[in-house]
Amino acid sequence: MTSRPEAGAAGQDRETADRRRLESLRADIEAHNRRYYVEDAPSVSDAEYDRLMAELQAIEHDHPDWVTPDSPTQRVGATPLDHFATVRHAVRMLSLSNAFEAEDVVAFDERVAAILIDAGLLGEAGRGAVPADGAAPDGSGPLAAADEAAPHRGPPNPGVAYAAEYKFDGLAVSLRYEKGRLVQAATRGDGAQGEDITANIRTLRSVPLRLRGDAPAVLEVRGEVLMTRADFARLNEAQTARGDKPFVNPRNAAAGSLRQLDPRVTATRPLRFYAYGWGQILDAAGAELRPRATHSGMLEWLAGFGFAVSPGRMLCHGASALLRFYETVGASRANLPYEIDGVVYKVDDLRAQDVLGFVARAPRFAIAHKFPAQEETTRLLGIDVQVGRTGALTPVARLQPVFVGGVTVTNATLHNEDEIHRKDVRIGDTVVVRRAGDVIPEVVGPVLALRPAGAPVFDLLAACPVCPECGSAVERPEGEAVTRCTGGLFCPAQRKQTLWHAASRKALDIDGLGDKLIEQLVDNGKVRTLADLYALADPSGGGELELSTYPRMGAKSARNLVEAINQRRHPPLSRLLYALGIRHVGETTARDVARHFGSIDAIMHASEDALLQVPDVGPVVAASIRRFFAEAHNREVIDALRAVGVEPRADEAPAGEKPLAGKTLVLTGTLPSLSRDEATRLILAAGGKVSGSVSRKTAWVVAGDEAGSKLAKAAELGVAVIDEAGLKALLGA
Ligand SMILES: NC(=O)c1ccc[n+]([C@@H]2O[C@H](COP(=O)([O-])OP(=O)(O)OC[C@H]3O[C@@H](n4cnc5c(N)ncnc54)[C@H](O)[C@@H]3O)[C@@H](O)[C@H]2O)c1
Numbered sequence: 001m002t003s004r005p006e007a008g009a010a011g012q013d014r015e016t017a018d019r020r021r022l023e024s025l026r027a028d029i030e031a032h033n034r035r036y037y038v039e040d041a042p043s044v045s046d047a048e049y050d051r052l053m054a055e056l057q058a059i060e061h062d063h064p065d066w067v068t069p070d071s072p073t074q075r076v077g078a079t080p081l082d083h084f085a086t087v088r089h090a091v092r093m094l095s096l097s098n099a100f101e102a103e104d105v106v107a108f109d110e111r112v113a114a115i116l117i118d119a120g121l122l123g124e125a126g127r128g129a130v131p132a133d134g135a136a137p138d139g140s141g142p143l144a145a146a147d148e149a150a151p152h153r154g155p156p157n158p159g160v161a162y163a164a165e166y167k168f169d170g171l172a173v174s175l176r177y178e179k180g181r182l183v184q185a186a187t188r189g190d191g192a193q194g195e196d197i198t199a200n201i202r203t204l205r206s207v208p209l210r211l212r213g214d215a216p217a218v219l220e221v222r223g224e225v226l227m228t229r230a231d232f233a234r235l236n237e238a239q240t241a242r243g244d245k246p247f248v249n250p251r252n253a254a255a256g257s258l259r260q261l262d263p264r265v266t267a268t269r270p271l272r273f274y275a276y277g278w279g280q281i282l283d284a285a286g287a288e289l290r291p292r293a294t295h296s297g298m299l300e301w302l303a304g305f306g307f308a309v310s311p312g313r314m315l316c317h318g319a320s321a322l323l324r325f326y327e328t329v330g331a332s333r334a335n336l337p338y339e340i341d342g343v344v345y346k347v348d349d350l351r352a353q354d355v356l357g358f359v360a361r362a363p364r365f366a367i368a369h370k371f372p373a374q375e376e377t378t379r380l381l382g383i384d385v386q387v388g389r390t391g392a393l394t395p396v397a398r399l400q401p402v403f404v405g406g407v408t409v410t411n412a413t414l415h416n417e418d419e420i421h422r423k424d425v426r427i428g429d430t431v432v433v434r435r436a437g438d439v440i441p442e443v444v445g446p447v448l449a450l451r452p453a454g455a456p457v458f459d460l461l462a463a464c465p466v467c468p469e470c471g472s473a474v475e476r477p478e479g480e481a482v483t484r485c486t487g488g489l490f491c492p493a494q495r496k497q498t499l500w501h502a503a504s505r506k507a508l509d510i511d512g513l514g515d516k517l518i519e520q521l522v523d524n525g526k527v528r529t530l531a532d533l534y535a536l537a538d539p540s541g542g543g544e545l546e547l548s549t550y551p552r553m554g555a556k557s558a559r560n561l562v563e564a565i566n567q568r569r570h571p572p573l574s575r576l577l578y579a580l581g582i583r584h585v586g587e588t589t590a591r592d593v594a595r596h597f598g599s600i601d602a603i604m605h606a607s608e609d610a611l612l613q614v615p616d617v618g619p620v621v622a623a624s625i626r627r628f629f630a631e632a633h634n635r636e637v638i639d640a641l642r643a644v645g646v647e648p649r650a651d652e653a654p655a656g657e658k659p660l661a662g663k664t665l666v667l668t669g670t671l672p673s674l675s676r677d678e679a680t681r682l683i684l685a686a687g688g689k690v691s692g693s694v695s696r697k698t699a700w701v702v703a704g705d706e707a708g709s710k711l712a713k714a715a716e717l718g719v720a721v722i723d724e725a726g727l728k729a730l731l732g733a
């Protein structure tokens with residue numbers, strides 16, 4: 001506004017541009033109001049809406065003669081649709097002016113103080129009464145202890161007394177009681193007229209149908225209807241379980257639930273009501289009543305009739321106390337059970353409120369101090385797919401950078417494919433992005449009204465996206481939420497995990513190959529697959545020398561490692577099979593399958609039906625094994641293993657020649673010399689099985705020290721109990 005010429009061609013141009021902008025802002029805001037208040041389907045974030053409104057206010061401020069009564073800056077909400085009967089409010093329902101910055105609050109307080117001093121309602125000392133930084137008298141205190149200065153505080157701050165409250169993020173309603181009974185409930189609508197939602201409001205348990213105590217002849221109570229975060233999450237779960245669209249946020253869910261034509265639907269929705277104000281109050285003779293002198297006193301009075309009033313209220317004197325309240329509430333905002341989008345400061349003294357009065361659409365005695373936005377809208381530029389260490393594919397939203405929750409966000413998680421489809425987000429969509437507190441940013445959902453024509457439904461790839469090497473098939477097993485790369489032995493994203501698993505004790509049991517070393521070997525490209533590891537240990541190559549140069553290795557450990565690898569060139573088939581890291585193939589399954597087929601080739605070529613012949617192998621396991629070997633990349637690694645001389649040997653001779661063949665044993669307690677694993681291995685080698693629970697099929701329970709309930713169970717079922725010596729005897733037999 002500085003140096004804007006008052007006249008002349010440039011001024012004229014500027015004027016025309018402002019005028020045009022004003023018209024377009026008004027039209028846009030009207031459209032947003034309609035979508036937000038009437039259709040419960042906003043297409044921009046609240047923050048974006050607030051920016052448009054601020055811009056319109058600035059233009060109108062520069063051109064006061066352009067302000068018309070129908071400008072959105074002068075009006076509340078939007079005219080309701082005629083789905084509901086119309087209610088004319090006995091006392092208009094207003095909005096609140098907004099403050100976003102601390103200066104706005106200081107200016108508000110100064111304005112209020114000046115008017116109240118003029119009116120003789122505040123001493124001169126109350127003007128700009130901001131105590132020095134760090135000084136104790138902050139003038140704030142919990143409502144109960146309202147005005148008694150705590151001993152550690154100095155004299156009370158002489159500033160204006162404000163009732164500070166949460167600004168609930170729900171929707172405003174007015175409840176009318178006559179002779180103590182609820183007779184009517186209405187939405188705010190355009191402030192003058194709202195929608196009759198009496199039948200719906202009656203279903204809210206927090207709304208008294210009949211007032212407690214001695215109620216005035218007419219009492220209008222005003223407050224917010226909202227949904228807690230937990231209730232919202234549960235409702236959305238139920239919505240998706242039924243195949244209905246989830247709600248975008250709790251406010252939207254509350255508004256949609258309350259403005260239902262069928263009150264039976266509202267009755268199923270977990271809505272709550274908190275009172276923060278009032279409308280008409282009349283005595284039996286029809287005279288206006290004002291039972292208390294302050295706003296905070298009035299809320300206490302309302303609480304007495306059985307209303308839930310806003311918790312977290314505080315009486316604050318002067319701007320600095322307000323700002324402290326703002327900070328404190330802002331810091332604990334994430335812990336509240338419901339969402340608040342700011343705090344509200346109201347001059348506490350009702351006489352002072354009368355003097356301050358109203359401007360256009362909001363009282364002059366109150367202001368809403370908004371928190372930084374946690375939700376913004378932006379464009380979804382693409383969906384990238386990341387591959388995790390176990391092959392899990394995670395879709396990640398690539399966003400037009402957007403400032404939200406205090407940081408610039410360019411990526412947001414989409415969790416998995418189902419989530420994308422559940423929320424129906426598509427590339428090119430305008431989406432709502434949310435970042436609350438330290439929680440990682442998420443895509444809440446699309447703005448359907450802004451979807452570009454023909455935006456395709458997202459399809460989570462047919463091939464692993466680890467570029468450019470992997471390209472293995474991806475699969476999403478039935479009943480699972482996660483899509484995976486099936487190239488487990490080959491996929492670059494899964495290399496470290498695969499090698500680490502293969503070297504582990506129950507797999508190939510390669511001593512001296514720790515995570516750090518695997519990391520280095522993979523990172524410098526020396527080892528890409530299990531076959532490369534064996535190649536490295538080939539005595540004819542320079543692997544040992546190379547290894548000895550690694551940090552913390554040295555000649556001796558290099559030699560030991562090479563030896564350890566070479567000793568595993570002919571592992572039992574079951575161990576090799578387990579080492580491959582096939583999903584759902586644990587030690588026991590690997591052993592059963594290895595015994596059944598006897599060679600890696602036979603397993604590789606086994607059909608699902610053939611796999612199902614193995615005792616204890618079910619459809620999930622069979623399908624998983626098939627998938628694994630169907631992936632060409634995995635078969636190539638098996639071939640490569642063979643090429644470097646890895647040939648598994650058959651597991652121990654088939655059952656029948658074994659002392660424990662067909663017998664199931666249960667181990668319990670601590671054996672004197674054998675560990676659990678050793679005992680298990682011996683039993684298995686002898687053809688037996690080990691089970692975790694005692695049943696009639698149990699042949700023996702092997703009990704050591706501190707054996708527990710299994711002994712009792714054995715006694716109950718008449719199962720034989722032996723000790724370690726007994727087990728050894730069985731094995732030796
Ligand atoms: N995204 C959109 O398209 C869109 C459109 C319209 C409005 N909006 C949002 O709504 C706001 C404007 O709506 P508004 O006119 O309802 O104003 P408001 O929500 O900023 O403030 C007034 C409202 O605050 C609520 N409130 C909560 N706690 C309160 C308390 N303790 N005391 C008094 N009131 C309390 C009441 O419902 C009241 O009507 C915008 O700033 C924006 O956030 C968004």
Ligand SMILES: [Zn+2]
Nearest residue numbers: 464470485491
């Ligand atoms: Zn892959």
